[in-house]
Every structure is written in C-alpha cells, then in structure tokens.
Amino acid sequence: MQLKDFVMCPRFEKAVDLLSKRWVALIVFVLISGPRRFGEIESCLSNLSGKVLSDRLKEMENEGIIQRTVYPDIPVRIEYSLTAKGAALAPILKEIGSWSTEWIEIGSTM
Template sequence: MNNFEMCPRFEKAVDVLSKRWVALIVFVLMDGPRRFGEIEHCLSNLSGKVLSDRLKEMENEGIIQRTVYPEMPVRIEYSLTDKGTALAPILGEIGTWSTDWIEIGVTK
C-alpha cells in the first residue's frame, strides 16, 4: 500500500484559505484598500466580530495589511499584501470553475 503524505505547505495553505469568509474578503480587497465598514457592507451576512477575527488572522498570515491614518477621526484601511495579491489567479480559476460547474438554486 502506498503511504500518501500531504505536503505541509499545501495543507497549511488549504487550512488558511478554507476558513469561512477568507477567500471572499480577499476577493473584496482585490479592487483596492477598503475600510472595515466597506468590507462588512460587501459581505452582508458576515458579522462584525467574525470579520474582525478574520482580518486579524489574515494580517498575521501576511495576506493583508492594516494601515492606520492619524487623522481625526482615525481612518483604518485594509489592503492586500503581495502575498494576498498572489491569490488573484487562484480566485479567478475558482470563478471560472464555478461558472462552468455550479448551478444556483438547483439541488442535485
């Protein structure tokens, strides 16, 4: 019997990207920096707490950058890092696959 061993880097990548909302947050940020409220508005079913948690996790992974502007009131924007931007072709391929294979409103 063959012993199959998952590549640790691939396993971690799938773990990071499979967390609920992560890919959609990346997708929203592909158009450029956004404030917390703008991201929350784009993903209307996402709670503020979960968004906050995901943004912190993604920042810790180096996928997004949080920029604080010392204005009154303080302005905070989230943007993709080079690491996050590198996910664009992957999400594009998922979009192509979903167009070809996923039917909305049809149960199989």
C-alpha cells in the same frame, strides 16, 4: 503512485486550511480591487458579523495576507489591503470564479 506512497505536503495542507476558513477567501476576493475600510468589507459580505470580520482580518494580518494601514485623520481612518502574498492569490480566486461560472448552479448542492 500507490495510495500508501501518498504524503500530503504540509505547506499545501496549511494553505488549504487557511483559505477554507469561513470568509477568508471572500475577504481576499473583496480586497483584490483595492484597499477597503472595515465597513466597506462588511457591507460587501452579507451575513458576516463584525466580530467574525475583525477576527478574520487579524488572522489574515498575522499570516501576512493583508496589511492594516492607520491614517491619522480625524476621525482615524483604517484601511485594509492585500500584501504581495495576498495579491498572489488573485489569479487562483479568479480561476475559481471562472470554474464556478461554468460548473456551479445557484441553489445547487454538491
């Protein structure tokens, strides 16, 4: 195939755009192990502000990657979990983890 014949698939481009937003892939990775509350997600990801986490969770919910479940406890308890669409990313992220273990050195730049 020649370069002039190459056309980027719009779905692939949208997927890469979504997953390349700062923190999105890491939030998915945190939720692979199961539902978590806001504070738990925030504590797993150092240097992530509550505002940015809130924004990313809303975006991911709108994309159908996570679901927000509100439990009518006192006080109200809210948990975030992966949808089937979000869980389908688990093998991809685990492969990236395997690749990074083999090829990425801590402190290196690409």
